[in-house]
Amino acid sequence: MISKKDVQHIAKLARIELKEKEVEDFQKDLSSILDYFELLKEVKTDKVNPTFHTSEIKENVMRRDEAKPDNIADELIKQAPDKKERYIKVKSVFK
Amino acid sequence: MKNLTIKKINEGLKKKKFSAVELAKEYLKRIKKEDKKICSFVTITEDLALKQAKEADGLIKKDNNFPLLGVPIAIKDNILIKGEKCTCSSKILEDYTAPYNATVIERLKGAVILGKTNLDEFAMGGSTENSAFLTTKNPYDLKRVPGGSSGGSAAAVAADMCVAALGSDTGGSIRQPASFCGVVGLKPTYGAVSRYGLVAFASSLDQIGPITKNVEDAQILFNVIAGKDERDSTSIDFKIHTRRGSSASNPKSKIQNLRIGVPKEYFVKGIDKGVKKVVEDAIKRIEKKGAKIEEISLPHTKYAIPTYYLIATCEASANLARFDGIKYGLSKTEDSLIDVYLKTKAQGFGPEVKRRIMLGTYALSAGYYNAFYLKAQKVRTLIKQDFDKAFSKVDFIFTPVAPTPAFKIGEKINDPLAMYLSDIFTVCANLVGLPAVSVPAGFSGKLPVGLQVIGKPFQENKILELCKSF
Numbered sequence: 001m002i003s004k005k006d007v008q009h010i011a012k013l014a015r016i017e018l019k020e021k022e023v024e025d026f027q028k029d030l031s032s033i034l035d036y037f038e039l040l041k042e043v044k045t046d047k048v049n050p051t052f053h054t055s056e057i058k059e060n061v062m063r064r065d066e067a068k069p070d071n072i073a074d075e076l077i078k079q080a081p082d083k084k085e086r087y088i089k090v091k092s093v094f095k
Numbered sequence: 096m097k098n099l100t101i102k103k104i105n106e107g108l109k110k111k112k113f114s115a116v117e118l119a120k121e122y123l124k125r126i127k128k129e130d131k132k133i134c135s136f137v138t139i140t141e142d143l144a145l146k147q148a149k150e151a152d153g154l155i156k157k158d159n160n161f162p163l164l165g166v167p168i169a170i171k172d173n174i175l176i177k178g179e180k181c182t183c184s185s186k187i188l189e190d191y192t193a194p195y196n197a198t199v200i201e202r203l204k205g206a207v208i209l210g211k212t213n214l215d216e217f218a219m220g221g222s223t224e225n226s227a228f229l230t231t232k233n234p235y236d237l238k239r240v241p242g243g244s245s246g247g248s249a250a251a252v253a254a255d256m257c258v259a260a261l262g263s264d265t266g267g268s269i270r271q272p273a274s275f276c277g278v279v280g281l282k283p284t285y286g287a288v289s290r291y292g293l294v295a296f297a298s299s300l301d302q303i304g305p306i307t308k309n310v311e312d313a314q315i316l317f318n319v320i321a322g323k324d325e326r327d328s329t330s331i332d333f334k335i336h337t338r339r340g341s342s343a344s345n346p347k348s349k350i351q352n353l354r355i356g357v358p359k360e361y362f363v364k365g366i367d368k369g370v371k372k373v374v375e376d377a378i379k380r381i382e383k384k385g386a387k388i389e390e391i392s393l394p395h396t397k398y399a400i401p402t403y404y405l406i407a408t409c410e411a412s413a414n415l416a417r418f419d420g421i422k423y424g425l426s427k428t429e430d431s432l433i434d435v436y437l438k439t440k441a442q443g444f445g446p447e448v449k450r451r452i453m454l455g456t457y458a459l460s461a462g463y464y465n466a467f468y469l470k471a472q473k474v475r476t477l478i479k480q481d482f483d484k485a486f487s488k489v490d491f492i493f494t495p496v497a498p499t500p501a502f503k504i505g506e507k508i509n510d511p512l513a514m515y516l517s518d519i520f521t522v523c524a525n526l527v528g529l530p531a532v533s534v535p536a537g538f539s540g541k542l543p544v545g546l547q548v549i550g551k552p553f554q555e556n557k558i559l560e561l562c563k564s565f
Contacts, residue, residue: 014412014456015419016449017437026453033454033512037401040470043477050472051479053299054528055286061328075194079423090421091432
């Protein structure tokens with residue numbers, strides 16, 4: 001069983017604020033799921049390579065570094081909730 | 096204008112039985128009436144549909160023959176259509192409008208897009224109950240789920256509120272709802288269809304695919320959307336083996352040369368009797384036509400669920416970090432940056448999405464990476480080797496799609512692990528990257544049941560030709 005402190009630590013890493021009730025629920029849910037995941041421990045994998053990707057592409061895919069006319073930067077900037085001209089605003093990071 | 100297929104629409108438009116605009120209006124009318132009880136659409140794109148229908152009628156006059164000309168289609172609401180909302184059935188994207196088209200949307204030349212369909216939030220779930228907006232009902236029994244996560248697309252096709260639809264499949268999200276709703280659903284080979292403009296859930300597993308009324312339509316739609324796209328570097332240039340050619344010569348003798356593998360690990364306890372019988376009957380039917388049935392073993396099957404859920408949640412926790420209240424989507428105004436993140440995600444994500452982000456974050460956090468994430472990627476290799484070995488002996492693998500037919504709304508929603516376990520027959524095709532289809536094969540009581548056919552990489556058309564032949 002993972003602790004409440006573990007749940008709160010993970011939530012902080014994931015940047016999700018949890019209510020007290022959610023912490024309790026996740027403690028229960030995550031514990032039972034993680035216990036089930038322990039099943040993988042019985043598989044011998046010492047000499048097995050991981051498969052991160054199933055794609056047949058073996059090399060990096062490259063393209064020329066050229067500007068394209070279909071630039072949608074302005075469209076994307078428009079989506080930001082807080083902006084000034086063509087800059088996206090964030091709260092100050094340094095105090 | 097009932098029960099139309101792509102082929103019937105091609106003919107109807109050519110013979111001027113109806114115009115594309117008439118067809119679009121008829122389907123929009125039907126959605127407004129029928130969808131009150133089914134709830135498969137999040138957004139109806141009426142203006143877009145009528146504009147595209149008008150264009151289609153113009154193209155018909157010029158004798159254009161795009162395969163999907165005038166065909167009314169629905170799109171899962173995690174695929175971007177420029178100028179239309181794309182919500183992923185999540186509050187965090189409730190007011191988000193797509194600034195560009197997904198590649199698959201650009202490839203649907205001539206088609207008429209009716210609307211965006213409901214899904215489990217960010218495609219995470221197997222019942223469409225995890226939508227933040229509405230619960231889609233199964234057209235065969237309104238008290239039951241349509242499956243998920245592409246439940247809106249499958250229900251809309253089954254209820255004839257569109258002719259075909261696009262879904263996305265990360266661990267069964269096209270095939271399982273297709274099975275539950277009695278329609279055809281294809282998960283293509285990883286890399287066969289561009290993922291550009293699909294909101295990412297688990298990038299090494301996600302694929303877009305067709306959901307249709309029959310196998311032929313799935314084939315037409317797949318061949319339209321497939322192919323290399325420079326905007327998705329994991330998409331692959333492969334040759335589409337179309338209908339004409341080898342298989343048309345003598346389908347009967349073809350079947351006689353086929354070896355069909357049936358994995359013994361897929362017919363164990365917990366599987367519904369009706370489902371088992373439907374799948375066994377389908378196997379008998381193809382055996383009668385001359386195919387050779389071989390029992391095969393996929394020994395790592397029992398590790399597929401933990402392997403899948405570790406990889407999928409780890410990738411999801413990284414992919415969904417982008418919803419931070421800064422660039423787009425929901426944003427909570429707070430005094431400090433950290434509080435913007437914390438409150439935006441707390442309010443924007445639903446319980447299942449939070450659960451998966453938490454699981455993935457845990458498995459990737461210091462001290463657990465090797466034991467969970469890396470371990471899962473290694474077991475994935477063993478699962479891949481199981482399939483490589485099986486496909487050295489057989490041409491296709493037949494299995495059930497899900498252990499049960501459509502379950503009741505509310506039945507599993509409070510037991511996440513039970514919900515995960517019901518994905519046992521579908522997740523392997525994603526882990527290994529193989530193409531797999533669910534085709535309607537019969538009924539368990541009054542509920543439809545699909546047969547899953549898994550094939551070798553890029554043999555989508557061969558799989559679908561086979562499904563037409565028995």
